[in-house]
Amino acid sequence: MLDIDQMAIRYGRIYMRLHRLLDRRMAAEGASLARTKMLHHIANNAPVRAADVAEWFDLAPRTVTQAIDTMERDALVVRVPDPADRRAKRLDITDKGRQVLHQTEPLRRELVEQAFSLLSDDDTMHFARILDRLELAIETRIEGDTVPYAGA
Structure with a gap:
């Protein structure tokens, strides 16, 4: 009988190894896996609240705010008015943000395909x-x- 605790540990270890490998390869190409994952989430859910991004990634709101500030400074995302609440803002991806995703997607796909090709x-x-x-x-x-x- 297989030890399910050991299987869970192996599953987590495999995921983390693939995650770290992808992060290293993306960094070598001048990209950031964390930023790319956040951009993907924003692109797929736009316009999205920063609080929803923080909840999705299980990050502190301040951490997400800092990341969003940087991405906004780099013209990858933009804060837009929330139609349901004039005081609130939502996030949307810019054309430049879509271009960054388009540039990093082949590398991500290549690594995933290599991992699963067996x-x-x-x-x-x-x-x-x-x-x-x-x-x-x-x-x-x-x-x-x-x-x-x-x-x-």
Whole structure:
């Protein structure tokens, strides 16, 4: 019988190794993985509140504000009025921000494809099903939702 605690540790270690490798390779190209991830989130959810960005990445609001200030200074994002609250601002990505994402995407894709290229199509489909089950278990059992998982 496999030790699930060891499997969880290995899964985390593999994720962190891939994450660090991607960060190093992006840094060598003059990009930042943290900035790119934040830009992706803003692009996919724009216009988004800074508080939502902080919550998504589990970061302190001040940390996100500093990152946004830098990205705004570099013309990657812009603060826009919140239509529901005149006092609040939301974030949107600029054309320059989209260009940065477009430039870094091939490197990210290349590294991910290299990492997963050893898996057959069947392995990939099986892994996707496992990830779906793990994600659902976390959402329904661990985070407190009471909806039972049918595969249990």
